[in-house]
Each structure stands twice: as structure tokens, then as C-alpha cells.
Amino acid sequence: MASKSAPRATYAEIAKTAGVSEATVSRVLNGDENVHPDRTKAVNAAVKKLGYKKHRAASALASGRTGLIAVVIDDDLSIFADPFWATVTSGISRVLMENELQTLLMVTPLESVDGPVAHYLMGGEVDGAIFFQLHKDALIKRLRKQNLPIVITGTPHSRSDFPFVDTDSFGGAHAATKHLFSRGCRQVGIITGDIDTTAGAARLDGYNQAYRESGHVPSKKLIASGDWSMESGRAAMARLLEKAEGIDGVFASNDLMAVGAMAAIEEAGLRVPEDIKIIGFDDSVVAQTARPALTSVRQDIVALGEAAAELMIAQLRGEEVQPRILKSELVIRETT
Amino acid sequence: MASKSAPRATYAEIAKTAGVSEATVSRVLNGDENVHPDRTKAVNAAVKKLGYKKHRAASALASGRTGLIAVVIDDDLSIFADPFWATVTSGISRVLMENELQTLLMVTPLESVDGPVAHYLMGGEVDGAIFFQLHKDALIKRLRKQNLPIVITGTPHSRSDFPFVDTDSFGGAHAATKHLFSRGCRQVGIITGDIDTTAGAARLDGYNQAYRESGHVPSKKLIASGDWSMESGRAAMARLLEKAEGIDGVFASNDLMAVGAMAAIEEAGLRVPEDIKIIGFDDSVVAQTARPALTSVRQDIVALGEAAAELMIAQLRGEEVQPRILKSELVIRETT
DNA sequence: CGATTGCGCGAAACCGCTTTCACGAAAAGG
């Protein structure tokens, strides 16, 4: 199909022009210490002169290392439309590239432990896999058993020792809630995300903790559950307005729900932030485009991706790795 | 590193259990017609029995086909945070996977014609490349010359015969502008995107065309330029309000600028849609979260990705391909 | 100073699949 205009250089040529054996070329190109400096120099010179680039497939075949890291999004397409994941991915990609690794993107529900993706991952086609939005971890366990380096983005449900990276949801929610109190709110409600997700649960925990520290007890009436969507935020806020009289502050577990809540408040004839103050989570575009602009908990999403990639690379090097939790930060705008 | 618990099956074993030669196994597995049905059956049975999966690297080395398609985003990380590109990518990924191809993601500025990415692409590491957000096409031309199948997402600047896919920007802008007139607007302005981009120019053209069809001539005062950002939309709208008295409708070339414009209108003490009607482009999340909810031109972004992948696959098959322009559609909400 | 150790290096096997080549058998032609 693709005819190569410039027939790429091979070890054979490098070996010849450098006056060494192919074995030595390989040693130099793979950073083997035990090569005489002179030869190393000769090889490097030949490499540069010939504009040599290693042939991945050949290298992979011989060494078993493909130089490919899969980024697996265990969901259908829609999830990837969330800028969050795209941003994480770009962070991953950058770090991987710097380390001579390529990012293989797989957006697909991981139905079964032996679906096509599973086979792909277990078939040694990649050197490691980074998971987003993991639903069940049966597959992961299998992969782990095969010594496939794994990193999970987001806190996994099971208490297993999977390497993972995540934002400090608890801390962010805690800070947000505290900020609402410090701004004079007395009755602070929360709109939770899907409680089955670890992030949803952690944000609720952070809220509860901050509430207790303020010396009060959060009434059940102040807690309304959503599912991360704008519409669910609007509905949850409507319920709060009805049940929790005197509510004057709301921590929404993500920006989309916060915007929904703002709509509900407006519909009820109240004003943000005068009557009710609002904080979101994620500091996404919608936080910035909302009017009034939404105070939100920012996570450094690119850094999250970078951390994931770094954890992967550490594993590839055979190092032991610890989960990494990234700090979050409150960005104060006009809704508080 | 990764010790394989189950040492994968090879052609040798399949050949033995099927009672044929490795060559025949290869033929069957690659869809060669000239194999006796009996042997084909035997091979397929053996494959299933042994749970065989082809070893990509080996296959790639021998055949020169890697099964990898690069998705190259010629920009820094930030661009990928735009849900637009992520969504396109997910569409691409889905179609590629269905065709046994994998998506290799490369997010990086394509500085030069012989940067690392360029070499990577020219080095036969991938079977094809799909480009986003292409800045200059020197590299593309080179790749094309090497017979590397290429697809560009978005309309390329040069009139070259690159296969590309795009949304009908002209048509969308045209429909949006017409809609504003039909809603009773008399003085319809436009906030353009970056005019140097083909999309920016096409949207302006569509606006002009619709204006002329309405029997009027668009005054220069009604045209303000932005750069796709919310802030630029706000500034552009402020200028329009100042210069173009009587303006009662605005087509913003994307949603972000539309939202910025709405903010400016509100700041000026006017109301949307009563005083000024607004239409955006993209139908992104912000269009849905804006209050009032923004009327916008929707493009089927996933389909755009799918079309890109299909064009790639067609080229891989050696077929001639035509550019593909996808229809856009007006989604009417509360701002018109 | 002979024996042992260790270092640097090349020969060659190998990774798993693809593809060319040539050969025997069956089909077609005379």
C-alpha cells in the first residue's frame, strides 16, 4: 500500500557504517552500560548520519514491549464528550510521549471479562492500561494477575491495592461547605452526585464533616440527591426549596448540577447569591459561562492525567507505586 | 516484565491441530479465497479451540500494516479540553474499532516537517493519520506523497485534494441568520470567529448570503469579530451595541461567544430575547446551560468523527474518496 | 607467573506472522 520513498535504515547499515555488530548497535540504542565509549560514539554517529528510527513493530516482536499504553474508557461514547476526560487524556498523552510511549485510546463499555477489549489488553498488545470511569473491577483483577501494569483514574470501589490517582473530593467538598458558612450561611444544603460513585460519596462526606465542624448537625432535609446532570440539579434544588425552609447556601457536587440549581432558584423568584449562595465542583467551562459566574472547586485535571501517566511509567520501571491524591482549590466567583 | 500466565497460541500450534501448514493458517486468517473450504473450517475450529489471537507486532513486522491509525491534534493540550474534539475522537474510535483498527492519540503541536511526530508518522508506525485543527499543511503534503492515507477534520485551507470531513458551516450560518429575520429581526449582526479559519470565514459567508437574500445589505457596522472565546464575544457585542443602533438580532459564530454576547447585552440593561435575539453555533453544553437557553446550530459531532474514520477505511481499501460535508440543524430554544 | 575472574563484544538463534516460490494434482484443452 504505502510505498516508502526512503527505505528506512536498519541495524545492518548502522552496524556496517559504525564498524560494529548489530548486537552492539542494539546495546547502545537500549542504553546498555557495558559498551566501550568509542563504540557508543560510533554507533550514535551512524544513527544520526543515517537518520535512523527504530522500527516499533520489529522491536515489539523481539522484546515483547510494544511502547503502547491503552487509555480505556469503560463507557459509551457520550462520556468522552465530558471535557473532564478529554483533559485528563491530554495530560496522559503528553507525559507518555515524553517517555517514548504512545497513547492507544479505547472508548468502549468493558462488558465482559473476555470481550474483545479484554482480549486485546490481555494479549500483550499494550504495555499497560489506564482506566477511566471503571464500573466493575473483575477485568482489572485479571489483568493485574497477568502482571499488566494498571492505573485507575478515580478512586476504585474495592479496597484493593490498585494504583490510582484522584482529586481530593472530600477536601474540596469540605472547603466549599466551610466557605459557605464563612460567608454567613446558616442552612447549607447539598446536592449530591451519584452516591454509588466514590466521588459522589466522598463529596457528601466532606460536606458532612464540614457541617459538623461548624457545630451544627446537617438535617436530612438539606440533602438532595442528583445524578450529575443539570436537570437533576434543577429538580434537587426545587425539592430543597420546598422542604428546607431558610436554606441559604448550597454545595452542588458538580458544576452542571449547580447551574441547574441556579435555574431552579431563579424560577422560584429568589436570587443568587443574595438569597442563596451556590458552589459547584470541577470549575468547568459552565462555571465560567454561568451568570452569575459560579464559585467552584477546581481540580487540576491535566495534572491528574500527568499523575496517572507517571504512575504508569513508574510501574513500567518496576518501581512500587502509591496512589496519588491531588489537592483541589476553591475558585471564588460571584455566587458566594 | 509481564509474565504471561497463558503462553499465547501461535500459528505453529494451529497448523498442527488443524493439520495444515502455517502458510494456510495465514491465508485463512487473512481471508484468502483460494483455500479449500474443509481446511478453512479446520483452521477456524483450531483457532477457536485454542483461543488464538493474532500477535499484532509480529503481523505488523511481516506485513508492514500496523493496524494503528493516528489521530493527530495539531495544537497544545488545551484544545483537547474542548468537548468538540473529544466527541469527534470518540466517533472515530468507535468506527475504527469496529474495523479492527486502533486509535493512536497524539496531542502535540506539529512544529516542523521533521519533528518527532512527523518522523513517527512517516516512519510507517501507523497505517494512516486523521488530523484535527490543522495549522499548516506542509507536513500533510509530505505524508501524502508517501502514500500515507490522510483525513482532515475541518476544511483545509488549500484547495488541494485532501480527503476531509466537515460540518456545513455556511449552511448553518445561513439558516441561523434567516431564522432571525423570520422572527422579525430587522438589524441582524454577526460576531465572527477567527476569520483566518475556514469555519470562521464560511460562517460569515453564510450570514452575508442570508442577509442578501432577505433583500437587504449587511452594513459593516453589524459585523464584529471575535476569536471564539467567551470574552471576545462579550467585547464584540459591546461594540455592536455602541455602533449599530437598532440592532435586534445577533448570530454568534459559536456558543461561547454567544454566551459572552448575552452577558454584554444584560450588562447594557437589555433583555434576551425581547430586545435582542441571539443564536449560537455548536449546540454545546453551554448552549443548554445558558439562561435563557441558547438557540444554536447543532452539528452531529459524533457523526463527523465517524465520517472521518470511514473515509480513512475507504482509503485503506484503496478506494477513491470524496470530501464529506455534514448537514447542520437549527435547535431552537429560548433566545430567539 | 600461572590460574581465575570479569568485561566487551560478535555470532546466531529467535520473536510470530506474511509472502514468494515451486510443486503436485486436478481441470481444461486438443
Added chain:
DNA sequence: CCTTTTCGTGAAAGCGGTTTCGCGCAATCG
């Protein structure tokens, strides 16, 4: 019935690196 094609097939030569193995040589030891 014999020759010429056609068809199906296996043997074997790669594809381009990596890695094991063992050899010569110099440094170290007793």
C-alpha cells in the same frame, strides 16, 4: 489419452530488532 492451465498447498525465506551464549583479552588473585 496426453499436454497445458489452473488451483491449492507447503517449504522456506524473510520482516528488523533483541538476547543468549561463549569467546578472547585484560585485570585480579594467590
